[in-house]
Amino acid sequence: MEKKISHLNMIQSIITRMGNNSFALKGWAVGIMIAVYAFAGSSNVKAVIVTLMPLIVFWFIDTYYLMLERKYRCLYDDVRIKDEKDIDFSMNLNDVKINLDEVKKYGFFNIFFSKSVLPFYLVCIATTLVIYFVKF
DSSP, X not given: OHHHHHHHHHHHHHHHHHHHHHHHHHHHHHHHHHHHHHHHOSOOHHHHHHHHHHHHHHHHHHHHHHXXXXXXXXXXXXXXXXXXXXOOXXXXXXXXXXXXXXXXXXXXXXXXXXXXXXXXXXXXXHHHHHHHHOOO
8 A cells, every 4th residue: 555655645746746837837927927018018019919928828838737737637546546566656647548538628728728727818818908908
């Protein structure tokens, strides 16, 4: 049982790291958005592009981290049901057996438009457009 617990702890630490990376990316996205606005200050199309580019890049990276996190959760479940003698400490995601009904939830574009990623970045993009083009 000790080998299984050690392997599960290894996987859990990766899952935690992916969640922390996702959280940090969201913080950086907001920080860059505010910094560019502070320096640009006016409704400038170049400033909008400079603000939107990092947001979109962070959106892709955040999606990638969430995709990896979901795959490691699947690995966690796979290891959880293994016998103690079958524990080999493999972290290879290609060996994980995924139920065919759940394959869609591991796809990049399904995660890109998921309810855990899409609203945050849409709000950031909408906020950017409102800040630059709506006069208060």
